[in-house]
């Protein structure tokens with residue numbers, strides 16, 4: 001009986017799902033990243049209206065990932081996804097210099113939100129294959145990430161089309177679990 005209880009507790013512990021929200025402006029590559037995580041391939045996407053949700057398992061760690069539409073009219077409803085979120089994945093289109101200021105506003109708005117006070121933030125500097133794109137260091141500086149003291153954060157450059165950098169991002173997330 002003890003063994004059974006132990007097994008039950010163990011599986012509860014191991015299969016615990018960690019809630020993730022994938023946010024960022026429209027066209028950043030959020031949906032492309034979600035399906036790279038799920039299937040290791042590039043899917044044809046169209047702008048997300050509402051959200052997609054998938055379970056991603058990394059080395060016995062279960063993530064429930066919500067990919068949320070990033071168009072301007074949809075951003076005001078991001079907060080309906082916030083409760084119980086452990087990780088925010090913020091996807092940045094590294095070629096889109098003009099709109100990095102809007103991303104910055106959205107980032108700090110999220111960090112100030114009560115429901116996200118315990119969330120860790122992974123920033124993907126996506127589309128690193130584009131000529132003339134901003135580096136992760138440039139994006140980090142612009143977003144003043146080093147000033148963020150109340151949330152764990154990490155920036156990772158990536159290319160959702162090839163999958164480069166995506167695993168490193170997930171590894172950072174799994175390394176955070178159990179830290180708090």
Ligand SMILES: Nc1nc2c(ncn2[C@@H]2O[C@H](COP(=O)(O)OP(=O)(O)OP(=O)(O)O)[C@@H](O)[C@H]2O)c(=O)[nH]1
Pocket residue numbers: 024025026027028029030031032033045046047048049068069070071091126127128129130158159160161162
């Ligand atoms: N060159 C390049 N294109 C990419 C990359 N990642 C995504 N894209 C393209 O960018 C476009 C938008 O990608 P989506 O994944 O649909 O963007 P999204 O962030 O989900 O957009 P919304 O759903 O509107 O919020 C698609 O044409 C993708 O193929 C990348 O790393 N490099």
Ligand SMILES: [Mg+2]
Pocket residue numbers: 030031032045046047048067068069070
């Ligand atoms: Mg999308």
